[in-house]
Each structure stands twice: as C-alpha cells, then as structure tokens.
Amino acid sequence: MSAASDTVPLRTGAAGSTPAGDTASAVDWIAVVAGALGALMATLDTSITNTALPQIQGEVGASGTEGTWIGTGYLVAEVVMIPLTAWLTRLLGLRRLLLITTIAFVLFSMLCGVSDGLLQMIIGRAGQGFFGGALIPTAQVIIRTRLPPRQMAVGMSIFGVIVLLGPVIGPVIGGYLAEEASWRWCFFLNLPVGIALVTLLVLGLPEEKAELDLLAKADWLGIAGMAVAFACLTVVLEEGQRERWFESSVIVDLCLVSLLGFVAMAVAQTTSPDPVIKLALLRNGAFASATFITLVVGAAVYGTTFVVPQFLSSIAGYNPRQAGGIMALAAIPVFVLIPVLPRIIGRFDTRLMVALGLLCFAASCFVDIHLSPDSAGGDFTLSQLMRGVGQILAAMPLNQASMAAIGRENAADGAGIYSMARNLGGSIGLALCGVFIDHRSAVHSDTIREAVTANSLMGQARLAADGLSQGIDQATARLRAIAQLSSLIEKQALVMTYSDCFWLLGILLLAIIPIVLLLRSPKPGAAMAAGH
Numbered sequence: 001m002s003a004a005s006d007t008v009p010l011r012t013g014a015a016g017s018t019p020a021g022d023t024a025s026a027v028d029w030i031a032v033v034a035g036a037l038g039a040l041m042a043t044l045d046t047s048i049t050n051t052a053l054p055q056i057q058g059e060v061g062a063s064g065t066e067g068t069w070i071g072t073g074y075l076v077a078e079v080v081m082i083p084l085t086a087w088l089t090r091l092l093g094l095r096r097l098l099l100i101t102t103i104a105f106v107l108f109s110m111l112c113g114v115s116d117g118l119l120q121m122i123i124g125r126a127g128q129g130f131f132g133g134a135l136i137p138t139a140q141v142i143i144r145t146r147l148p149p150r151q152m153a154v155g156m157s158i159f160g161v162i163v164l165l166g167p168v169i170g171p172v173i174g175g176y177l178a179e180e181a182s183w184r185w186c187f188f189l190n191l192p193v194g195i196a197l198v199t200l201l202v203l204g205l206p207e208e209k210a211e212l213d214l215l216a217k218a219d220w221l222g223i224a225g226m227a228v229a230f231a232c233l234t235v236v237l238e239e240g241q242r243e244r245w246f247e248s249s250v251i252v253d254l255c256l257v258s259l260l261g262f263v264a265m266a267v268a269q270t271t272s273p274d275p276v277i278k279l280a281l282l283r284n285g286a287f288a289s290a291t292f293i294t295l296v297v298g299a300a301v302y303g304t305t306f307v308v309p310q311f312l313s314s315i316a317g318y319n320p321r322q323a324g325g326i327m328a329l330a331a332i333p334v335f336v337l338i339p340v341l342p343r344i345i346g347r348f349d350t351r352l353m354v355a356l357g358l359l360c361f362a363a364s365c366f367v368d369i370h371l372s373p374d375s376a377g378g379d380f381t382l383s384q385l386m387r388g389v390g391q392i393l394a395a396m397p398l399n400q401a402s403m404a405a406i407g408r409e410n411a412a413d414g415a416g417i418y419s420m421a422r423n424l425g426g427s428i429g430l431a432l433c434g435v436f437i438d439h440r441s442a443v444h445s446d447t448i449r450e451a452v453t454a455n456s457l458m459g460q461a462r463l464a465a466d467g468l469s470q471g472i473d474q475a476t477a478r479l480r481a482i483a484q485l486s487s488l489i490e491k492q493a494l495v496m497t498y499s500d501c502f503w504l505l506g507i508l509l510l511a512i513i514p515i516v517l518l519l520r521s522p523k524p525g526a527a528m529a530a531g532h
Helices: 003-007 026-047 053-060 069-092 094-113 118-132 135-146 149-180 190-204 220-239 249-271 279-283 285-314 320-337 341-347 350-370 377-404 408-451 457-467 474-511 513-518 526-530
Strands: none
Touching (some): 026 135, 026 149, 053 069, 053 118, 069 094, 069 118, 069 135, 069 408, 094 118, 094 135, 118 135, 135 377, 135 408, 149 285, 149 320, 149 341, 220 249, 249 279, 279 285, 285 320, 285 377, 341 350, 350 513, 377 408, 474 513
C-alpha cells in the first residue's frame, strides 16, 4: 500500500491520483503550512545552538570536545529517523505520526532547556533530532499529495526556502537569544511553535486508521542495518577530524560497524518484500541524479556556512552575532525571489534553472578565493548575496524535479531518500572542510615559514624595528618579534586555507553541472499529474 495514498486521503479518493480541481482548498493549505512549520522548526534546531554553544558548554559543565556532542547527537538521531519516516507513515498514518513527533520534539526541547548536565542535554538533543527527523520529509509528502499540479511549484518553493533558510538563520536566532535573553530560549522557543503546529495538524490533516499489522511483516533487518549504518557513519563524519580519523581505534571500529550495517541493508533489499528504504527508486535516473546533486549541494551549503563564520571569527575577530549578520545576507535573495519563483519555474526548463543556480553558487565561492588578512564582513556581501541566489535557483526546481521523477505513490519513500541525501551531504561537507583546513593550513604554514625566516629581509626588518623599542633589551625584542612573525604566518596560512576551501567547493559545484542533463523537466501540470 502506498505511502501517499495511505497517509493523505486524496479528494478523488483514488490512490495515487491527482487531487481534484485546479486549486487547493483552505484545508489543503492549512496542511501545507503545518508541514512547512514543522520542517522549519526541525531545520532551525540543527544549527540554532552553534553560536550559543560556548554558553551551553559552560553551564552544563562540558569541555570543548564533549560539547560537540550537543550537535552531533541531534544529527545522528535525525539521520536515523529520516529514512524510517515513510514506513512509520504507513504504520501510524500521517496525522498521528506528526502529532506524536511534534509533541515529543517539544518535550525533548523542554528537557534541553532545563538541562544542567551534559548527559541530560545530549539525551534531549538526540530526542529532538530523532523526532524532528520526521518533520522534514513529511512536509514534502503533504505538498506532493495535497496540492494540484498547478500549485505544486508554490508548495515546493515554500519547502525549498525553509530548507535553505533553516541552517542560515538558526545561528542568527541562537546568537541573539543567547546574548539578549538566555541560551535556554533556543529550546523554549519551540513550545509556542509546537502548540501552533499541533493546532494546524488537527485542522489540516484527517484522522486515519493505523495499520499495526505492518509490524509483523516489517523489514527489521533493514531497519536495524539502516540505523546502525547511518548513525555510525554520521558519528565518523562529525567526530573524525577531532579524533584524527583512522589514528583513532574508535573511528576504525565505527567504520567497520557502519559497513556491517550497510551489508545488512543490502541483504534486506534483496530478501524483504517491503524494504524499509526503497533504494530501488534510485534506478530511476532522473531521481538518482536529483538525489546526488542535492547531496553535493548540501555539502556546499554546510561547507560555506562553516567556513565563512570561521574566517570572520579567526581572521576578522567577529563575535557570533556579527558573523550571523553576515551569514543572514544569503537570506535576502530568498525573500526577494520567493514571490516570483513559482512562476519562473513553470516557464523555464528545470535543467536550465538548476544549472544556472549551481553556476551562481559556484561563482560565489570563487569570489571568496581572493581573501586577505585584512578582509572583513563587507568583503563577503557580494558572495553571500550570490550564494543566496544560486541556492534558491538550484534548490526550488531540484525539489520539484525529484518528486516529479517518481510516482505519487512513492512520495514518502522518495522524500526520505532525498532528505537523507541532503543531510549526509551536509555532514560530508563539514568533514571535508575540516580535513582540508587541517591539511592545507599545515602546508601553507610550512611554505611561508620556508620563505620568511628570521634571516630573511622581512624577518630582519621586523627584528630591527622591535630592537629599537625603548626599555626592551635585544634578546627580549628578538623573541617578541619572532612571536609576532609566527602569529602573522599562522594568520596568513589560515587565510590561504580558507581560500582553498572556497576553491574546492566551487569546483565540486561545477563538476556536477553536467549531471543536470539527466534530470527530467516535465511540462507544468501534465507530468506532475502523471506522477512519473
């Protein structure tokens, strides 16, 4: 029985058919708004603690290394839940599933807000991530099953904006709340949002009968394998850099366990009549292409949102709130384009739109490769605006193309795979940037040190100038000058490293542009109605 037809009864009453009429009803739009609000709440909480992390660590008694689990715990639990969402939707019904996950998400948010210890905080964040993981793909399912083809672009645009804005404005909101009120409000904020969401869900989604008989024939091997594989893989990607990768026996063991999980998933795909993750959907070239592109775009989005604040903090000396203001510039094009983008998507080839978006996103990265130690927030204005344009131009039609490539009966399974790819891409992007920064900063530092030694003209000039300082003997002046020179070298090496990161991300985005040709560009309405 299909996820779409089981979870959201269509107005025609025919499974897998197109919603009746050319215009969605008020109840349909209430359902869409509910899905969008849930997705926004979940995406915000992936990053809302980033800027408030120092305050949180101080109050729960966590070291810097331990504090990373406040974010990692959320991501690990989220990536486990996302692919389970389609099966849970069939098991419980969409309305019941969303009510359970929303209430649980709010309760775990409250647990985080009152936490006074690290273990309590990690449990709360893991609970948030697990139940929040269902809120993102179900938003796509609601749009796919409740809106008629003519209004599908509007719904997908709303979803795409939320997915883009969440990671960007999360740190801004978190930094503001931490400075103006308390870091605890990063979690208490979910209470009024959750109450509003529950109200909308009750009004917008019909009651459905649970199919608990699915428990007896569930793909338990696939569920266990999937949970172990993706949980361990996410921990490896998030913690590998801090643990020095394969120098750590823990990372090696996690990789082996993750591999066993993937083997179990592969076995389940061939032996189970109804696997928990329908990887067979990836045999569809158009859907597989959209999924791979969103994985790379996810890596680039999370990569840039990691590198830019790092540069502003370590080089320009910005505090989290100032850095958040620069990051928020990428949201301006989103708000400007969202009213007109649904019309644009309907008039132009999807492949052209995605290609232009990727090209603009890549160009924004190349703009940032010419940074210097004197660069500050203003130097990122153009690139951040370009990034916002590129991301929305690529993401909106890509979301629509991914859902149009598969039947409406596969909407829930497809949304789970698509969302999982985006999240894994984000983890891969962060890990890739971490490794790249670690390696390239050492290379650049060694290269500069070879060129700028204590005997070079630059070094001699620095030492001579400090030697003339009154009240400081020659030996002390020499040591101080060497320390200053070393600091300048490290700063320049970091600047060059961040430039290399932008270059790498830009090249990755350019490299996937040819894959855009494999996307399906349906005619507005017809192909969407066909559902494939």
